Amino acid sequence: MNIKCPSCGFESIEGEDRCQQCLHSLMQRDIPRPKKDDNIQHAILTAPVSDLLTGHDLLVCSPTDPLNKIVKIFKKDNKNCVLVYQKKKLVGILSNRDLLLKLAGKDQDLSKLKVEDIMTKDPGCVKPEDPIAYAINKMALGRYRHVPVLRDDGTPVSILVIKDVLQHLSKRIKSK
Amino acid sequence: MSSQNIEQHLQEKKISEIINPKLLQVPPDVSVKRAVEYMQENKSAYVIVSDNNKALGIFTQADAVQTLFQSDFDWKRPIRDIMTKDPVSLSPNDSVMRAIDIMAEHSSYYIPLINEKQELVGILSVRTLIRALAEFYPAEVYNLPPDPHQVMPTPEGG
Numbered sequence: 001m002n003i004k005c006p007s008c009g010f011e012s013i014e015g016e017d018r019c020q021q022c023l024h025s026l027m028q029r030d031i032p033r034p035k036k037d038d039n040i041q042h043a044i045l046t047a048p049v050s051d052l053l054t055g056h057d058l059l060v061c062s063p064t065d066p067l068n069k070i071v072k073i074f075k076k077d078n079k080n081c082v083l084v085y086q087k088k089k090l091v092g093i094l095s096n097r098d099l100l101l102k103l104a105g106k107d108q109d110l111s112k113l114k115v116e117d118i119m120t121k122d123p124g125c126v127k128p129e130d131p132i133a134y135a136i137n138k139m140a141l142g143r144y145r146h147v148p149v150l151r152d153d154g155t156p157v158s159i160l161v162i163k164d165v166l167q168h169l170s171k172r173i174k175s176k
Numbered sequence: 177m178s179s180q181n182i183e184q185h186l187q188e189k190k191i192s193e194i195i196n197p198k199l200l201q202v203p204p205d206v207s208v209k210r211a212v213e214y215m216q217e218n219k220s221a222y223v224i225v226s227d228n229n230k231a232l233g234i235f236t237q238a239d240a241v242q243t244l245f246q247s248d249f250d251w252k253r254p255i256r257d258i259m260t261k262d263p264v265s266l267s268p269n270d271s272v273m274r275a276i277d278i279m280a281e282h283s284s285y286y287i288p289l290i291n292e293k294q295e296l297v298g299i300l301s302v303r304t305l306i307r308a309l310a311e312f313y314p315a316e317v318y319n320l321p322p323d324p325h326q327v328m329p330t331p332e333g334g
Binding site for chain 1: 209219221245251276277281283305306310
């Protein structure tokens with residue numbers, strides 16, 4: 001991926017200190033600040049992730065749990081994502097996408113399969129005080145829809161769903 | 177692109193400019209098993225059920241767990257039995273802003289794009305949308321340090 005120069009827009013190769021066209025510094029000293037008149041920019045840079053959290057979506061399991069148990073819970077409570085914890089550390093995440101793309105129609109015995117067999121390992125996560133832009137960054141680069149929100153010590157707070165981000169943006173734009 | 181008029185930009189930018197050309201569609205009488213295999217082969221969690229370029233319905237990951245994971249599920253049933261009929265749709269000429277509103281309102285992650293002749297021309301997924309948003313804010317979203325709270329465990333940082 002190239003770095004876009006904030007001054008002239010030229011795309012320099014990653015790792016350059018200065019723009020190859022206009023020599024503008026590409027070394028960033030601080031987190032970008034929003035401009036005053038930009039509503040969306042404000043919405044994603046100033047509001048922390050914790051503004052969007054409901055806590056309803058949080059669900060935690062262990063990597064050795066059988067999949068039939070997870071499917072049962074997903075179905076019963078209409079959940080679609082679970083965090084996988086081992087020894088108080090986040091090791092993976094399992095969503096209905098994994099179930100559909102890796103499992104559906106394969107005639108396997110769900111009680112013999114474990115969560116760790118199909119989970120997505122080491123997902124990106126954010127902290128409750130991070131700006132929403134961070135979460136969007138994780139979602140765009142990692143192609144996730146669910147981003148775990150963890151405290152500093154690794155305890156789970158919630159799962160941020162892409163839908164919540166869109167609803168937040170949509171509300172902010174309308175409230176202008 | 178100047179960064180001050182992003183809202184205006186979002187209103188002017190058409191959906192057709194941000195979508196990718198990939199589109200998964202199956203006829204309505206194809207079996208559920210085949211449709212699911214098709215999604216798995218393409219690593220996409222949706223399929224549009226269409227007939228003669230007309231979108232009849234859609235089947236996505238949101239429906240998958242509830243319907244597919246039943247012990248007595250008949251995989252030979254046609255996909256039209258389990259699809260969501262008449263999904264919310266947008267025109268490829270609608271603005272990206274409208275797409276954000278519609279997706280937020282209906283909580284659907286995939287929206288078929290239908291042109292003025294009522295033909296299916298594409299799909300807008302939530303990932304495409306969020307990537308497009310990230311591209312509107314390259315500095316804000318991509319140029320963030322990988323970990324803002326990083327503390328080096330040793331003085332050398334290595």
